[in-house]
Amino acid sequence: MITRANEMKVDVHEGFRGGKGTTKLIHFMDKEDSCGAGRLFARGVLTPGSSVGYHAHEGDYEIYYILSGKGLGNDNGEECTLEAGDSFLTKNGSSHSLENIGDVDLEYIAIILFDKQ
Numbered sequence: 001m002i003t004r005a006n007e008m009k010v011d012v013h014e015g016f017r018g019g020k021g022t023t024k025l026i027h028f029m030d031k032e033d034s035c036g037a038g039r040l041f042a043r044g045v046l047t048p049g050s051s052v053g054y055h056a057h058e059g060d061y062e063i064y065y066i067l068s069g070k071g072l073g074n075d076n077g078e079e080c081t082l083e084a085g086d087s088f089l090t091k092n093g094s095s096h097s098l099e100n101i102g103d104v105d106l107e108y109i110a111i112i113l114f115d116k117q
Contacts, residue, residue: 003028019097021050025110040112046071050106051099057090062112064088064098069106072099091115 009027016023029041039060046052046069054074064073064087071082074097075090082088082098090096092115100106 001033016052017055017097018053019051019099020053021100022047023050023052036114038111038113040110042110043067044106044108044110046098046100046106046108048100048103048105052097054095054097056095057092057112059092060112060114061092061094062090062096062110065109067107067109069100069104070102071106071108072101073097074099 009030011025011027013023013025014021024045025042026045027042031039031041034041040062044052064082066082066084066086066088068084073080073082073088075088076094076096081101088096088098098106098108
């Protein structure tokens with residue numbers, strides 16, 4: 001199955017999960033197509049100064065893969081700088097946030113899978 005870019009669902013959020021500014025999510029796969037494996041498969045775009053607010057994962061885990069830009073990740077209270085090629089895993093029961101600290105859009109892949117253990 002091929003999904004063209006112009007066919008993908010796009011969500012734009014202000015203050016996503018209690019964060020700042022604008023977050024855009026471009027869904028490259030619907031959760032219904034994941035055979036019950038997960039609930040989010042998207043390319044995220046954070047404008048400069050925008051963030052995904054600090055939040056917990058219960059029953060699932062999330063991976064961010066940074067495509068471009070510069071971000072500040074908060075991994076259970078520990079901050080780290082993220083750049084293109086870096087990945088950021090938040091396991092079930094853990095918390096995280098992501099903020100664009102650069103001058104250009106921060107683009108990343110976000111995937112949330114269910115923890116089936």
